[in-house]
């Protein structure tokens with residue numbers, strides 16, 4: 001997504017809790033595109049860190065036009081084996097993190113009468129075995145998106161979500177091979193998606209062309225959310 005946005009000429013302010021992957025991503029972006037790239041280690045679950053980062057970004061770049069709430073983690077287990085920490089950390093990163101970032105960015109967007117907020121749900125938001133914490137967080141993203149869409153609607157701020165299917169990222173690689181194969185066979189298109197598939201959807205939702213689109217959940221999933229395609 002960052003490469004796709006940079007290709008459009010966007011200035012980037014990237015955050016992550018992992019300083020190594022963050023620095024490497026920022027370096028690759030600077031090398032590939034002639035755009036400003038700021039990177040800061042920020043934990044999205046820490047609202048003070050998030051507010052400080054948004055304020056610093058507005059000072060550095062003049063405005064935050066587009067906010068992408070992408071951080072998410074999985075701690076899969078059957079319900080009786082989900083520890084307090086597995087429950088809280090998954091909700092905190094995916095849902096509270098998106099809330100913290102949106103709350104910090106909203107005032108500036110409303111004041112400037114322009115903003116695009118894109119948060120990451122998942123195909124799992126409709127329900128998935130062994131993922132009660134993740135499903136609750138990702139369904140929460142759908143509710144948060146729809147509520148914030150109403151709050152931004154009169155001020156040029158659109159708020160949408162993307163619900164990816166199986167996309168080839170480190171998160172998917174962390175899943176065991178058998179589970180991944182079973183899931184891939186359920187995809188009507190019979191293959192996993194590429195991060196660029198997500199980037200194209202995000203670029204559309206972030207664009208001025210999507211100004212009349214708000215409160216939607218865009219499924220980018222090779223059709224898996226339609227239902228069974230077993231013949």
Ligand SMILES: NC(=O)c1ccc[n+]([C@@H]2O[C@H](COP(=O)([O-])OP(=O)(O)OC[C@H]3O[C@@H](n4cnc5c(N)ncnc54)[C@H](O)[C@@H]3O)[C@@H](O)[C@H]2O)c1
Nearest residue numbers: 016017018043044070071072120122164166167169170171
């Ligand atoms: N890959 C998929 O198949 C898939 C499917 C559905 C939904 N999603 C969602 O898409 C989003 C991106 O997923 P991904 O596959 O790129 O995952 P990923 O694990 O590859 O990347 C997630 C990033 O979030 C960062 N992060 C974790 N906790 C953080 C925190 N507290 N503060 C800041 N950053 C933090 C991680 O360090 C990592 O760089 C997630 O919200 C995920 O739930 C992914």
